[in-house]
Amino acid sequence: MATQQEMIDSLIEQPGLFQRLGLTDWLWAGLILAATAFVFVQYGQVMDAYEIGILAMTAPGLVALGWFWKSFQPYALTVAVFSLFSAWLYSGSYANAESVFGLKFLLSSQSAIMWMSALFVMATVAYFGGLLANSDFTQKTATAITWAALIMGFTGLMVRWYESYLIDPEFGHIPVSNLYEVFILFCLMTGLLYLYYEQQYKNRSLGGFVLLVISAAVGFLLWYSFERNAAKILPLVPALKSYWMKIHVPANFVGYGAFALASMVSVAYLLRANGEKNNPQGFAATRLPPLEMLDDITYKAIALGFAFFTVATILGAMWAAEAWGGYWSWDPKETWALIVWLNYAAWLHLRLSKGWRGVPMAWWAIIGLFVTVFAFLGVNMFLSGLHSYGEL
Amino acid sequence: MRNTPTASTRLINFLGSMNLAISLLVVLAIASIIGTILKQNQPYTDYQIKFGPFWFDLFKSMGLYDVYAAAWFLAILVVLVISIATCVGRNTPGILRELRHFRENVQEKSLRAMKHQLSLSSPMDNTAAQAMTQRILHAQGFKTRQKVADDHVVIAGMKGRANHWGYWLTHLGMIVILFGGGILDNSSLAIRIGEWQGTLKPETRNLPAADVPAISQLPPDNATYRGSVDIPEGNHANIIFLPVRDGYLVQHLPFDVEVKDFRVEHYSTGMPKSFESDLVIHDKALPKPLEATISVNHPLVYNGVAIYQANFGDGGSKINLRLHPFNSQFAVQDVEGNIFRDYKLSSSTQNYTLELKDFRLFNINDMEEPDGKVKKRNIGPSITFKLRDATGQAMEYQNYMNPVNIKGQNYLISGVRSSPADPFRYLHIPVDTKGGTGRFMRFLSDLQNTELVKKSALETTRTSMQQAQMQNADVENQVIESMVHLTSIFATKGSDGIMQEITTRFPEDKREAASEAFMKVLNASMRAVYQETLKQEGVTGEPNEADWMFFDDSLLAIDKISSYGSPWLIQMTSFKQIEASGLQITRSPGKSVVYLGSIMLAIGVFLLFYVSHRRIWVWIKPAGDKQSEIVLAGSSNRNQPEFELYFKHLQDTFTQTIGREVTHGNATGND
Numbered sequence A: 001m002a003t004q005q006e007m008i009d010s011l012i013e014q015p016g017l018f019q020r021l022g023l024t025d026w027l028w029a030g031l032i033l034a035a036t037a038f039v040f041v042q043y044g045q046v047m048d049a050y051e052i053g054i055l056a057m058t059a060p061g062l063v064a065l066g067w068f069w070k071s072f073q074p075y076a077l078t079v080a081v082f083s084l085f086s087a088w089l090y091s092g093s094y095a096n097a098e099s100v101f102g103l104k105f106l107l108s109s110q111s112a113i114m115w116m117s118a119l120f121v122m123a124t125v126a127y128f129g130g131l132l133a134n135s136d137f138t139q140k141t142a143t144a145i146t147w148a149a150l151i152m153g154f155t156g157l158m159v160r161w162y163e164s165y166l167i168d169p170e171f172g173h174i175p176v177s178n179l180y181e182v183f184i185l186f187c188l189m190t191g192l193l194y195l196y197y198e199q200q201y202k203n204r205s206l207g208g209f210v211l212l213v214i215s216a217a218v219g220f221l222l223w224y225s226f227e228r229n230a231a232k233i234l235p236l237v238p239a240l241k242s243y244w245m246k247i248h249v250p251a252n253f254v255g256y257g258a259f260a261l262a263s264m265v266s267v268a269y270l271l272r273a274n275g276e277k278n279n280p281q282g283f284a285a286t287r288l289p290p291l292e293m294l295d296d297i298t299y300k301a302i303a304l305g306f307a308f309f310t311v312a313t314i315l316g317a318m319w320a321a322e323a324w325g326g327y328w329s330w331d332p333k334e335t336w337a338l339i340v341w342l343n344y345a346a347w348l349h350l351r352l353s354k355g356w357r358g359v360p361m362a363w364w365a366i367i368g369l370f371v372t373v374f375a376f377l378g379v380n381m382f383l384s385g386l387h388s389y390g391e392l
Numbered sequence B: 001m002r003n004t005p006t007a008s009t010r011l012i013n014f015l016g017s018m019n020l021a022i023s024l025l026v027v028l029a030i031a032s033i034i035g036t037i038l039k040q041n042q043p044y045t046d047y048q049i050k051f052g053p054f055w056f057d058l059f060k061s062m063g064l065y066d067v068y069a070a071a072w073f074l075a076i077l078v079v080l081v082i083s084i085a086t087c088v089g090r091n092t093p094g095i096l097r098e099l100r101h102f103r104e105n106v107q108e109k110s111l112r113a114m115k116h117q118l119s120l121s122s123p124m125d126n127t128a129a130q131a132m133t134q135r136i137l138h139a140q141g142f143k144t145r146q147k148v149a150d151d152h153v154v155i156a157g158m159k160g161r162a163n164h165w166g167y168w169l170t171h172l173g174m175i176v177i178l179f180g181g182g183i184l185d186n187s188s189l190a191i192r193i194g195e196w197q198g199t200l201k202p203e204t205r206n207l208p209a210a211d212v213p214a215i216s217q218l219p220p221d222n223a224t225y226r227g228s229v230d231i232p233e234g235n236h237a238n239i240i241f242l243p244v245r246d247g248y249l250v251q252h253l254p255f256d257v258e259v260k261d262f263r264v265e266h267y268s269t270g271m272p273k274s275f276e277s278d279l280v281i282h283d284k285a286l287p288k289p290l291e292a293t294i295s296v297n298h299p300l301v302y303n304g305v306a307i308y309q310a311n312f313g314d315g316g317s318k319i320n321l322r323l324h325p326f327n328s329q330f331a332v333q334d335v336e337g338n339i340f341r342d343y344k345l346s347s348s349t350q351n352y353t354l355e356l357k358d359f360r361l362f363n364i365n366d367m368e369e370p371d372g373k374v375k376k377r378n379i380g381p382s383i384t385f386k387l388r389d390a391t392g393q394a395m396e397y398q399n400y401m402n403p404v405n406i407k408g409q410n411y412l413i414s415g416v417r418s419s420p421a422d423p424f425r426y427l428h429i430p431v432d433t434k435g436g437t438g439r440f441m442r443f444l445s446d447l448q449n450t451e452l453v454k455k456s457a458l459e460t461t462r463t464s465m466q467q468a469q470m471q472n473a474d475v476e477n478q479v480i481e482s483m484v485h486l487t488s489i490f491a492t493k494g495s496d497g498i499m500q501e502i503t504t505r506f507p508e509d510k511r512e513a514a515s516e517a518f519m520k521v522l523n524a525s526m527r528a529v530y531q532e533t534l535k536q537e538g539v540t541g542e543p544n545e546a547d548w549m550f551f552d553d554s555l556l557a558i559d560k561i562s563s564y565g566s567p568w569l570i571q572m573t574s575f576k577q578i579e580a581s582g583l584q585i586t587r588s589p590g591k592s593v594v595y596l597g598s599i600m601l602a603i604g605v606f607l608l609f610y611v612s613h614r615r616i617w618v619w620i621k622p623a624g625d626k627q628s629e630i631v632l633a634g635s636s637n638r639n640q641p642e643f644e645l646y647f648k649h650l651q652d653t654f655t656q657t658i659g660r661e662v663t664h665g666n667a668t669g670n671d
């Protein structure tokens, strides 16, 4: 009877958050806190109150992210190890980038980003190959390659951050300050979001679609760094020297990444819907995930993107209030952020309150990507304004 | 029961309708696009040139040059606010009901009709089953209500009510933001009203602030404004300029701002690192003046007025200029002046106005290094000025103070253009070994000196004829004459002059040969004159390679002088920089309101997406022999797929703790 009672108790009682965590989760938290403490002790004197505040918020944020999404733990640790190894290889001299083998071919920021680029393209091919050949193994390989690309990309950004201080301590800044850097960020955010959903839905068949957008971004990145020498690390213009940048830009790119993901999932939706209608036994109707799942992922991604984009736009307004003397100036970049936001607000209203689903909403999500891309690339190319950095 | 709706209900239904909301969001997005495609608030003449008179007027009447302050744009926002308010008003009673009511009066039939439901038969008696249900639901975080009826008990639970708070926060947040930004901080609205009432009129002329008429001025107690002013170092100001369409208004400040010092710091690359101003606020209310340093991203807020470092410019630097006339008959002049002032000059033939426009201490330009690589290099101070002739025509010049090294040679560089829309065309004056324009000017003046040209022409002709063993006075004279003639043409009109000479004197088929011959003669003559110039300078012996390079560069420069448009080479000899700090000064009492609304919006959005309002009902009925019959049902207003999983989990918990599932066939059809 006692055992019966115990079984019932264990079924009913919801384990609290802390009971659900395993040993690795606690190790993870300990490691993050230790790293934060180390950074604080080492650099606390040169950080201002806001930077200390951001550091203090980053630690619980990372702990929570790792607890929420377990795969983030090994990922972040690998990036940390690679980045520290790279810093060790540099041993304080930027010139080592050209002479030390491990840096020149692997872990200098530019090499790491080249690796990221190559791996993303490979993963795209592997995902599509796996989908076409219906090969589970190939698709698993594609996932592994994507992880590798994300590791190299994030390492590249971290190392770039370190390099900016190596070149000249005055140049040092977080690498989210120009078009080149945020394109890398875009690839990383989109990739991470994709892998999260891939795990959640236990379905790898969307990889090729999402990675297609990433590969396009990689193509731009390569053109931009070879043709325009955009990879060069330059110091910040005065307007960008603000702690707001550190949170405004990453928040924005969670939004952009999620919107991009939603649009590519919608492409798959259209293919499947068309397949079901015209060729129910065909490839699209049988191999792609069911429509409800695609619809659900699209909604989730747009909701996530919208929430982060809302926060990012508010942060941007607060920054503008400090840098330009007004929280809203109808500057083209600002205005386009509003347009993107209004567009998805309309989409969400239609879906949630009017219950619209299906092909029209998928098309709208795809058009949303074009609006989004214009906001973060087109504005810099075609319209001038206060956001004049990162020009093409 | 249904009444035909009255007109006002229909209006409210329309205003609060989802269709209107979505249309408004889309219309607002499209309207916003217009303002980004057409560059806003440019000088009206620019639009006139771009669109022509018809479209210019049409666009102007539509307010397209200042879309975001246009009446129709404000109208969209107003309708949006009304729509959101109506929507919130209409939905609120329903939401309150949702929040309050646990719906414990639910019928068994409706539970069985729900998408998520399960029938159980339990070996527990009624009380035990109730207790267990309560335990499970509370452990899951549900608040519950229990209704005991004659033959059954209903336990109704719900959680995630914050989702509805999300709806309020999001939509009220929008209204709060639009109120703060669109009403409290809308300076253009107040100006618009002033213009309608005829108490305000933006000034379009370029006047000193003191001369601006009263109708274009705003008092210091104006509730909201955003404008800018440039204050030279050491000066102070108590006004700012508010841009209004193609004009401006003068806004008086409640205090006086002094700029004690302005600094630009640079990185090692020469790029600016920071702009800073040391300010002093003079206000009668202060016991002593308030001192503060502001920089980009670090404004000063004083009494609700925020002062930002926006940009910087020249504050009227002192400049010394030396005017080298290109015509040797006139003397060198020196001019002393300040940036932003005009000076009268007279040359041989004309009167000019020299308008000093700008001084820059640093010019970071892309320069080609001797190794062919392009690098950013600071090429030192420059001055920008206009030279306006008596007819009012002006050419704009940008002259660099220091010689610039280009591919190993040093030049004084002067850019010229006739319209701001054109790129500068550059004149490169070679610099002599002493670093000055001495040799170039002397050479130019020698070329214009007919006596000297004749003398040196005579010498070279003689020597060359002797070498060729020719003796012919006629030929000799002819050659000398054409040498003198062509040299004088080139020295005043450049190669265009020579070309003209050829076209007027020769038929088409002879021109090429003539031009070749002319060039030979001209070149010989100028080389001779150049050697003479060198002799005057004290250079003995044959000119070396560098000297000949200088000669070539000089000819290139002289060739361009005729189209240079200025009778002088104007060289900056010294300066005393006075910088002006560009301040943006704003008063925005709505800012904290907007921030409040933003926080509401942000929290609201997360609540809407990540909290869902879930309801669970458990219907329990005694079923003989101390057993129970149970119906479990649930619903959620969000994230159906997730709720489906959740409900499955709940089902498992119930079947394993309370009873076993009854398949549909066995279910008692008890109503």
Ligand code: HEM
Binding pocket: A345, A348, A349, A352, A353, B015, B016, B017, B018, B020, B021, B025, B080, B083, B084, B085, B087, B088, B091, B163, B164, B167, B170, B171, B174, B605, B608, B609
């Ligand atoms: C700029 C204006 C607006 C913004 C940014 C906005 C934003 C949002 C967001 C983010 C949602 C969440 C979507 C959801 O989960 O249901 C939502 C829901 C909703 N909005 Fe709006 N909205 C705006 C204007 C309006 C207007 C004008 C109306 C009224 C006609 C309206 C009516 C609703 C309704 C009825 C819901 C569903 C609430 C629920 O299901 O609990 N919204 N809005």
